Amino acid sequence: MNNQFVGKVKAGEIITYIVLILLVLFTIFPILFMLTASFMDAKQILAMPFKWIPSKEYFTSSSRTFMTNFVKAIRGNNNNNIFFTAMLNSLLVAITCAVTTVFFSALCGYGLAKFRFKGRNVVFMAIMSTMMIPFEAIMIPLYMVTRSVGLMNTLPGLIVPFAISAFGVFQMRQYLLTFPSEFLDASRVDGLREFGIFLRIVLPNSTPVIATLGILSFRNQWDNLLWPMLCAQAERLKTLPLYIAGFAEEKQTDEGALMACAFLASIPMFILFFTLSKYFLGGAAVFESRKG
Amino acid sequence: MKHRVKTYSIERKQARYGFLFTVPCLLFFAMFSFYPIINAFITSLTNRRAVGRTWDFTGFENYAYLFTKGNGGFSLLNSLRATGVFTLGCFVPMVVIALLLAVLIMQLRKPGHSKFFELSYYIPAVLSSVVAATIWRIMFQPTGLINQLSNTILFTSGKDYHWLTDNGMLVASTIIVYFWKYIGYFTILFITGLASIPPTIYEAAIVDGSNRWHTFWKITLPLLKPTVMLVSIMAMLQCLKTFSTQYMFVQGGTARLPIDVITMNIYFTGIRNGYLGRASAMSIILFFIMLIFTYLQFSAQKGGEDVEY
Known part of the structure; x- marks a missing residue:
C-alpha cells in the first residue's frame, strides 16, 4: 500500500x-x-x-x-558605425530613467506614506489615476509638445516623458507604509532635516524595492521602441531598438549579421539578469504590494 | 496648553514637507499624463495635420470618419479586429499555461529545481521585443527552423506552413512571439500569487485525504480566483498595447493588414501620414477600451483584498 x-x-x-x-x-x-x-x-x-x-x-x-557578422552588425547598413552610439544612448536613457524614477517615486511615496497632510488622499488618487492613461494613447500629443518645446531629437526628449512612473510611486508608498516611524522620529530628535532623513535614512533602508523598481524602469526604457521612433529621428540619437529596427528593415540585410546584432544588443540585459535575477523575479511584486 | 499648540504646529510643519515631497510628481503627471490626454481629446475634434499651421474644429467628424471610412485601406474597424484577435488569441493560452506552470513549479520539492525553471522561463522576457521579433521572423522563414520543427513534430515532410505569408498564420506567428516573450513573466506573477496562500490550507486538505487533483480544483483554484482575474486583466492590457512585434514583422516585409493592431495604426496614421486629429481620435478610443479593463483590474484587486485565508 x-x-x-x-x-x-x-x-x-x-x-x-x-x-x-x-x-x-x-x-x-x-x-x-x-x-x-x-x-x-x-x-x-x-x-x-x-x-x-x-x-x-x-x-x-x-x-x-x-x-x-559582428563586424557587419557594428558597422550598420550605412557603414556609419553608430552601433556603439546607439548602445550608449540606450544605456544613458535607461539608466537616467531608472535613477529619476527611483528618486522621485521614493520621495513622493515617502511623502504619501509617512506624512498626514491635507489632501493626501486626493494627491494619491490623482497619481494612481494616471496609471489608466497608457502611453500609446498620449503619444501623439507628447510628440506635438516635444516638437513645440524643441526637445525633438535630444536626449532629454527621450528621457523626460519617462522620468517618473505612477506604478513606482505606488510601490514605494506601499513599501514605506511599513517603514518604522520610530526610526524617523529618532532621526528628527538627532537634528536631521526632513530631506536629510529621506536621503540618509529612508533611501538606504529601501534597497530591495529600489533595486526592483530601478530594474523595472531600466528594462522598460531598454525595450522602448515607439517613443524613440517618434522623438529620435537623427542617427546620432538612435537607441538600440531603433538601430535594430533600421538594420532589419533593409531587404538585403543578411540574417547572420542581424542575429549578431541582436546578440550584442542583448548582452547588457543578460549580464544584468544573471547578476541580479532575484530583483527581476521580484519585478512581479504587484502581489506583495497589494497586500499592504 | 502652550505646549499642545507647539506640538501641533511642529506636526503641521512636518506635514507640509509631506506635500512638498509629492510636488515634483504632481507637476510631472500634470505635464506628461493629464495635459496630453486632454490635449489628445481636443486634437481628436480637429482636422489638425503634421504639416501646416492652421486647423479647425470639426466636432466628431474624425470619429465618424474612422467608423465609416477606410482610412486609406487601413481602417479602424480592421485594427480593432486585429487587436481583438491578437489579444484573445494571446492572453487566454498565456494565462492558462502560466497558471499550469506555476502550479507545477510550486509542487517541486527541490528549491534549486524551481529556481532553474523560473529563470529559464523568464529569460525571453529579458530580451527586448525588437530582438524577440527579429529572432522569430528569421526562424519563420520558408526554409527556416520553425517549418523544420513543425514538420518533425506533425509528421509532415517538407511542408511550408507559410508562417509569414498566409494571413491567418501571420497573426498566429505574432501571437507565438508574444506568448514566448511573456509566458515566464506571467508564470512568476502566478507563483507570487500562489505563494501568498498559506501552506497550512494545503496541509489541512491533504490530511483530510484530498488528492492533488482534487486539492487543485477545490482548494487552490477558488483561492486563486482573484489572482487569476488580476493576472488575466494585466495580460490583456499588455496585449492591447502590443506594437513592437507587429511593427518589426511589417518592417521585415510581411503584410500589414492582418496584424495592423491599433497602436500601429495610430503610429502610421499620425506620424507617418501626419493625420494628427484622426490619430488622436484613435488614441482616445484605445484609451477608453483600456479604461474599461483597468477598471476591471482595480475591482479585481479590491476583490483580492477581501479574501481572508
Whole structure:
C-alpha cells in the first residue's frame, strides 16, 4: 500500500518534470538559435536541415574574416558605425530613467506614506489615476509638445516623458507604509532635516524595492521602441531598438549579421539578469504590494 | 496648553514637507499624463495635420470618419479586429499555461529545481521585443527552423506552413512571439500569487485525504480566483498595447493588414501620414477600451483584498 503510494507520487513527479522541461526547451531554443546563428551565414541559417553547430569554415576561412557578422552588425547598413552610439544612448536613457524614477517615486511615496497632510488622499488618487492613461494613447500629443518645446531629437526628449512612473510611486508608498516611524522620529530628535532623513535614512533602508523598481524602469526604457521612433529621428540619437529596427528593415540585410546584432544588443540585459535575477523575479511584486 | 499648540504646529510643519515631497510628481503627471490626454481629446475634434499651421474644429467628424471610412485601406474597424484577435488569441493560452506552470513549479520539492525553471522561463522576457521579433521572423522563414520543427513534430515532410505569408498564420506567428516573450513573466506573477496562500490550507486538505487533483480544483483554484482575474486583466492590457512585434514583422516585409493592431495604426496614421486629429481620435478610443479593463483590474484587486485565508 505504502509502496504503491510512493510509486504514484513518483509517476506524477516524472510527468511534472517532463512538462516543465518541454517548456524550457520552448523558451530556450530561440535564444540558442540567436547565439549560434550569429556565427553563421544566411545560407546556413536557412539551410534544410538546420545544423546547430556553426561550420568550422566560419572561423577558419580566410575569405570570411573572423567575426564577419559582428563586424557587419557594428558597422550598420550605412557603414556609419553608430552601433556603439546607439548602445550608449540606450544605456544613458535607461539608466537616467531608472535613477529619476527611483528618486522621485521614493520621495513622493515617502511623502504619501509617512506624512498626514491635507489632501493626501486626493494627491494619491490623482497619481494612481494616471496609471489608466497608457502611453500609446498620449503619444501623439507628447510628440506635438516635444516638437513645440524643441526637445525633438535630444536626449532629454527621450528621457523626460519617462522620468517618473505612477506604478513606482505606488510601490514605494506601499513599501514605506511599513517603514518604522520610530526610526524617523529618532532621526528628527538627532537634528536631521526632513530631506536629510529621506536621503540618509529612508533611501538606504529601501534597497530591495529600489533595486526592483530601478530594474523595472531600466528594462522598460531598454525595450522602448515607439517613443524613440517618434522623438529620435537623427542617427546620432538612435537607441538600440531603433538601430535594430533600421538594420532589419533593409531587404538585403543578411540574417547572420542581424542575429549578431541582436546578440550584442542583448548582452547588457543578460549580464544584468544573471547578476541580479532575484530583483527581476521580484519585478512581479504587484502581489506583495497589494497586500499592504 | 502652550505646549499642545507647539506640538501641533511642529506636526503641521512636518506635514507640509509631506506635500512638498509629492510636488515634483504632481507637476510631472500634470505635464506628461493629464495635459496630453486632454490635449489628445481636443486634437481628436480637429482636422489638425503634421504639416501646416492652421486647423479647425470639426466636432466628431474624425470619429465618424474612422467608423465609416477606410482610412486609406487601413481602417479602424480592421485594427480593432486585429487587436481583438491578437489579444484573445494571446492572453487566454498565456494565462492558462502560466497558471499550469506555476502550479507545477510550486509542487517541486527541490528549491534549486524551481529556481532553474523560473529563470529559464523568464529569460525571453529579458530580451527586448525588437530582438524577440527579429529572432522569430528569421526562424519563420520558408526554409527556416520553425517549418523544420513543425514538420518533425506533425509528421509532415517538407511542408511550408507559410508562417509569414498566409494571413491567418501571420497573426498566429505574432501571437507565438508574444506568448514566448511573456509566458515566464506571467508564470512568476502566478507563483507570487500562489505563494501568498498559506501552506497550512494545503496541509489541512491533504490530511483530510484530498488528492492533488482534487486539492487543485477545490482548494487552490477558488483561492486563486482573484489572482487569476488580476493576472488575466494585466495580460490583456499588455496585449492591447502590443506594437513592437507587429511593427518589426511589417518592417521585415510581411503584410500589414492582418496584424495592423491599433497602436500601429495610430503610429502610421499620425506620424507617418501626419493625420494628427484622426490619430488622436484613435488614441482616445484605445484609451477608453483600456479604461474599461483597468477598471476591471482595480475591482479585481479590491476583490483580492477581501479574501481572508
